[in-house]
Amino acid sequence: MRWLILSPVLLLAVMLIGWPEHALFAALPFPLAAWLALAFVASLALLMRQTDWLYWLAFLAGHYFTVQQGLQRPISEPDVDLLYSYLPLVSALWLGLLVLLPRPPLLTKGGIGLLLASAMVPIALLYLPLPNWQASLPDYHWLLQPVRAENPLNWLQASVLLLVIAGWLAQLSYRNWPKPMLGQLAVLLSLALFYLWLAQPELSGWATLIASSCLLLTLALQMLQLAYIDELTQLPQRRALMGHLNRLGKKSAVTMLDVDHFKKFNDTYGHDVGDQVLRLLGAILAKQRGMTAYRYGGEEFTLVFHHANPKKLKEQLEQVRQQVADYPLVVRQGGRPKDHETGKKQRSAKHNSGSKTVQITISLGCAIRQGSEKPESLLKRADEALYKAKKKGRNCVVLASS
Numbered sequence: 145m146r147w148l149i150l151s152p153v154l155l156l157a158v159m160l161i162g163w164p165e166h167a168l169f170a171a172l173p174f175p176l177a178a179w180l181a182l183a184f185v186a187s188l189a190l191l192m193r194q195t196d197w198l199y200w201l202a203f204l205a206g207h208y209f210t211v212q213q214g215l216q217r218p219i220s221e222p223d224v225d226l227l228y229s230y231l232p233l234v235s236a237l238w239l240g241l242l243v244l245l246p247r248p249p250l251l252t253k254g255g256i257g258l259l260l261a262s263a264m265v266p267i268a269l270l271y272l273p274l275p276n277w278q279a280s281l282p283d284y285h286w287l288l289q290p291v292r293a294e295n296p297l298n299w300l301q302a303s304v305l306l307l308v309i310a311g312w313l314a315q316l317s318y319r320n321w322p323k324p325m326l327g328q329l330a331v332l333l334s335l336a337l338f339y340l341w342l343a344q345p346e347l348s349g350w351a352t353l354i355a356s357s358c359l360l361l362t363l364a365l366q367m368l369q370l371a372y373i374d375e376l377t378q379l380p381q382r383r384a385l386m387g388h389l390n391r392l393g394k395k396s397a398v399t400m401l402d403v404d405h406f407k408k409f410n411d412t413y414g415h416d417v418g419d420q421v422l423r424l425l426g427a428i429l430a431k432q433r434g435m436t437a438y439r440y441g442g443e444e445f446t447l448v449f450h451h452a453n454p455k456k457l458k459e460q461l462e463q464v465r466q467q468v469a470d471y472p473l474v475v476r477q478g479g480r481p482k483d484h485e486t487g488k489k490q491r492s493a494k495h496n497s498g499s500k501t502v503q504i505t506i507s508l509g510c511a512i513r514q515g516s517e518k519p520e521s522l523l524k525r526a527d528e529a530l531y532k533a534k535k536k537g538r539n540c541v542v543l544a545s546s
Contacts, residue, residue, distance in 0.1 A: 149326040149365065152357040153333045156350065160341055174349030178208055181356040188363055195250040196324075197359055199242055199262045200331055204355055206263035207235060207335065211348040213270055226274040231266065232339045238265050239332050243325070327362030331355045374439040376419060377426025385438040385446055389519035392448070397457055399435075399447040399510040400526040401464075404538040406443040409504070417475050418443075421504055428467055434460060446523075452512045454543055461508050461541045468506050469539060475500045505539035512544070 159166060182205050189197045214227045242262070248254035338351035372384040380388075389398070403409070403421060410418040422443065429437035429445060438446045447464075449457060509529025513522055529544040536542065 147326070149358055149361045150330050150333070152354045152361070153330050153337070156334070156337055156354050160337060160347075164341065169346055169350060172349065172353070174346060175208070175212055178349040178352040178356075179205075181353050182208070185356045185360050185363070188360065192363060192367055194363055194366060195255075196247055197327075197363065198250060199247060199258055200239075200328065200359060201356075202259050202262040203235075203238060203242070203266065204331065204352055207231075207266040208348060208352045210266040210270055211338075223274070227269055230269055230274055232335075234266060234269060235335050236332065238262070239328070239335075243328055324362060324366070327359050330358030330362075334358065374426070377422055377439050379426050379430060379437050379439045379445070381439050382441060385440065385448070386519065388436065388438075388448055389522070392513060392519070392522075393450065394513060394515065395450070395452040397449040397452055397510055397512045398522050398526045399449070399457075399461060399508055400440065400523070400530040401445050401447065401506050401508040402530065403443040404505045404507055404534075413475055420475070421473065424471065424473060424504075425468065425506070428471065429464070432460075432464060446526075447508075447510075454512065457510055457512070458541060458543060461510060465506055465508060465539065465541055468504060471504070472501045473504055475502055507533040507538045508541045509533050510541065510543045 159168070182201055186198060186201045189195060189201070210227075210231065214224055245258070247258065250256070250259065334351045334355035337354075338347050341347050372380055374381040403425065406418065406421070409421055422439075425445065426437075426439065429447070432447075434449065434451075436448045438448070440446045447461075449460075451457075507530060509526050509532060511522055511525035511529055525544045529542045533540050533542040
């Protein structure tokens with residue numbers, strides 16, 4: 145679903161390649177449409193308290209203002225010629241820096257400074273004396289040609305854009321393609337499309353509109369995640385569970401599980417270790433096939449199955465129970481490692497004096513849906529089965545009787 149963020153950029157690219165002279169490109173009232181789009185997304189970002197996106201929107205606003213002031217004039221003017229050459233480079237570099245720079249909270253001196261800098265960096269190109277590096281490097285003039293309609297990007301500009309995009313893709317791959325970075329990449333790709341089709345000045349408005357749309361989609365998906373995804377375990381939470389239960393077919397089952405002696409973990413090792421236990425359980429449950437895992441609340445989790453085969457249910461739940469029981473949980477007195485490989489090394493290094501390995505177990509109670517049973521009744525029977533598993537001695541699976 146995260147790839148939906150890039151869909152406006154891909155649609156614009158298809159239109160430019162297939163129908164570059166389409167009447168749609170002149171259909172909207174620019175620049176008003178672009179300014180309204182920027183203002184709308186900025187308002188939503190403030191309302192949703194996602195102020196980090198205001199830095200990107202400030203840059204887009206500054207970039208669009210620069211384009212409107214400079215790039216609408218004839219390219220024969222020397223200052224516009226230089227602006228064509230510098231703006232793609234500055235845009236790519238500043239957007240790349242926004243990814244790498246620590247972005248302080250908006251309502252601080254650093255945040256306000258970064259916000260103003262993001263808006264003023266492209267605007268400054270209109271008023272600063274730009275050195276003519278083409279004249280100073282006459283022997284390499286063929287490598288540093290200014291942007292032209294028939295030759296949109298010169299070698300240097302294209303190289304910088306490609307390097308920044310490649311760096312983005314490398315980070316995205318390393319970080320499992322998080323939604324915010326896809327939104328940031330979409331902004332750069334939107335501007336890159338504009339630079340590639342500079343023969344059509346009205347595309348500056350479309351590039352800004354498309355970039356704003358990508359950020360809007362990013363905001364929407366972030367809000368959905370906050371509403372439906374548990375931040376600690378990264379599993380869907382109770383609201384998503386109830387929606388799923390309302391769509392269940394007749395042949396289905398629900399399992400309630402929780403961590404045995406979880407309060408003891410918190411009292412003995414602290415809440416940080418308790419969170420570590422929940423994160424571990426969330427990671428194990430997320431990898432299971434044939435079931436959908438949810439965090440119900442506290443140390444309780446829910447598994448939903450789309451079949452009602454008691455033997456298969458028992459086997460699947462026993463497999464989950466065994467995986468959790470066999471996992472060596474390392475209690476790290478010095479804090480959690482920053483990556484999976486470090487954590488793996490710490491688990492294998494049992495002689496590490498700063499760590500202690502403990503085992504955790506879970507109890508599971510499963511109920512098979514009966515006819516058109518209501519979700520509340522199904523959950524209640526699964527919870528009763530879980531209670532029986534705990535009375536039975538914990539670390540076991542109990543299937544509710546019909």
